[in-house]
Amino acid sequence: MNRNDLRRVDLNLLIVFETLMHERSVTRAAEKLFLGQPAISAALSRLRNLFDDPLFVRTGRSMEPTARAIEIFALLSPALDSISTAVSRASEFNPATSTSVFRIGLSDDVEFALLPLLLKRLRAEAPGIVLVVRRVNYILMPPLLASGEISVGVSYTSDLPANAKRKVLRRSRPKLLRADTMPGPLSLDDFCERPHALVSFAGDLSGFIDTELEKMGRKRHVVLAVPQFNGLSTLLAGTDIIATVPDYTAEALTAAGGVRAEDPPLDTQSFELHMAWRGAQDNDPGERWLRSRIQMFFGDPDSL
Numbered sequence: 001m002n003r004n005d006l007r008r009v010d011l012n013l014l015i016v017f018e019t020l021m022h023e024r025s026v027t028r029a030a031e032k033l034f035l036g037q038p039a040i041s042a043a044l045s046r047l048r049n050l051f052d053d054p055l056f057v058r059t060g061r062s063m064e065p066t067a068r069a070i071e072i073f074a075l076l077s078p079a080l081d082s083i084s085t086a087v088s089r090a091s092e093f094n095p096a097t098s099t100s101v102f103r104i105g106l107s108d109d110v111e112f113a114l115l116p117l118l119l120k121r122l123r124a125e126a127p128g129i130v131l132v133v134r135r136v137n138y139i140l141m142p143p144l145l146a147s148g149e150i151s152v153g154v155s156y157t158s159d160l161p162a163n164a165k166r167k168v169l170r171r172s173r174p175k176l177l178r179a180d181t182m183p184g185p186l187s188l189d190d191f192c193e194r195p196h197a198l199v200s201f202a203g204d205l206s207g208f209i210d211t212e213l214e215k216m217g218r219k220r221h222v223v224l225a226v227p228q229f230n231g232l233s234t235l236l237a238g239t240d241i242i243a244t245v246p247d248y249t250a251e252a253l254t255a256a257g258g259v260r261a262e263d264p265p266l267d268t269q270s271f272e273l274h275m276a277w278r279g280a281q282d283n284d285p286g287e288r289w290l291r292s293r294i295q296m297f298f299g300d301p302d303s304l
Contacts, residue, residue, distance in 0.1 A: 011083075013050065014076060016043040020055075021073045022147045024062045032147070081163055081280035093285035095126035100286050102129060105136035105144055105153030108201065109245070110273070110298065112229040113252040114154075118297040125293075137201050145278055151287055152277040154298055163279035170300035171270040174209070175250035175261040177243045179236040186242070188218070188265040195223040197235060197243040203227070209244050212268055233259040246271075273298070 019029045020040075030040045048055055051072060056063040065073070093100075106115060111133060122131065136144060136153045144150045146161040160166060176186065186194070198207060205222045213219055224241060226232065232243060233253045245253070250261040275294055281287040 009050065010046075013043055013047055014080065016040060017047050017055070017069075018073070018077060018080060019147075020044065020063065021065060021069065022143075024056075024064065026063070078163060081278075093289055095129070095289060097128065098126055098286065099128045100130070101132060102152075102286070102290055103132045103134065103150045104290075104294075105134045105141060105150040105155065107137055107155035108135065108199070108228045108230075109249045110154045111135070113246075113249045114298045118293060121293055121297060135201075141276060145276060148278065151281050151284075152275065152291060152294065154273065154275050154294060156271065157274045157276050160276055161278075164276050165279055165282060166274050166276040167295075169273045169275050169295065169298050170248070171272055172246045172248060173270050174244045174264055174268050175247050176264040177232070177236060177245055177250055177253060177259045177261055179233065179238065179259045180240055185262050186265055191242070191265050192218050192220050194221075195239075195241045196220050197224040197226065197232065197241050198222050199227070199229050199232065199243070199245065200225045201227055207244075208271070209264070209266075209268070212266055216266070229253070233257075246273075 016029065016033065019032050020026070023029045023032060026037055026040045026044070030037045033040070044055070051068065053068040054066055055069040055072075056065055058064075115133070119131070122129065134140075134144060134150055134153075136150070136155050138156050138158050141153045141155055141157055142160050142164075145153060145164050154169065157166060176191070178186070192213070198205065200207070203225055205225055210220065224235065226235065229245065229249050232245070233256055235241070236243060237258050244264055247261075253259055254261050275291065275298070277287065277291060
């Protein structure tokens with residue numbers, strides 16, 4: 001196909017195809033694109049004619065892509081990213097007058113401890129924008145970035161979509177939280193004997209602390225697992241329960257009163273907090289502005 005032949009290709013069809021590849025469902029693709037299911041079905045029919053391939057085969061409730069569809073997607077996705085980047089570079093962004101909607105993903109610790117300061121800055125610079133926050137972790141971040149449901153996310157990350165970009169915002173160390181009135185820091189024996197609270201998105205009863213203790217032939221006893229950091233200090237108040245949290249979260253919790261923080265009685269490695277974003281919006285002026293503010297308020301204070 002030469003460039004003149006591209007005139008008969010509707011770009012909207014390619015957007016539908018990309019969405020179907022992510023969603024594997026006509027219903028969900030219609031919801032994502034704010035279209036009716038008949039419109040998506042009609043677009044799929046045109047796509048099949050265009051590429052002379054079924055593209056998707058229904059298996060149960062899901063639509064599985066054919067080998068040809070997978071091949072097309074591998075070529076098409078970066079091309080659409082390039083088109084999006086070219087268009088975004090031609091636009092301008094003025095935070096003072098913008099009414100843009102930004103959709104970001106934040107892990108619970110980041111939302112609780114770091115978002116308030118960022119929000120104050122955004123309200124001062126760009127009072128007309130709308131910020132939509134989605135809860136993410138290392139499992140949820142990749143599909144939300146790939147589908148475009150968020151443009152940028154902040155969390156610990158592992159695997160990411162091929163076209164995503166990532167940078168380290170800060171390296172944090174854990175802090176021990178306690179609400180009791182016993183003087184002095186806890187010893188390792190005290191640490192292992194005391195009941196522990198754990199913040200776990202998935203309801204797990206173990207974490208990186210348990211891995212470190214296991215290396216030492218030690219164990220702790222987790223008696224409480226909660227899904228979020230907000231309210232943790234209230235839960236610890238009046239009990240002998242302790243919790244191990246990121247240093248920036250400990251700072252926010254101790255500032256509210258009721259708990260104090262100290263270094264845990266075991267050596268632990270620092271862990272990285274990442275910012276990841278869609279490659280298609282790498283040069284978008286509004287997204288670049290937002291990422292710069294995230295870097296400013298979520299990043300390592302020593303790096304500012």
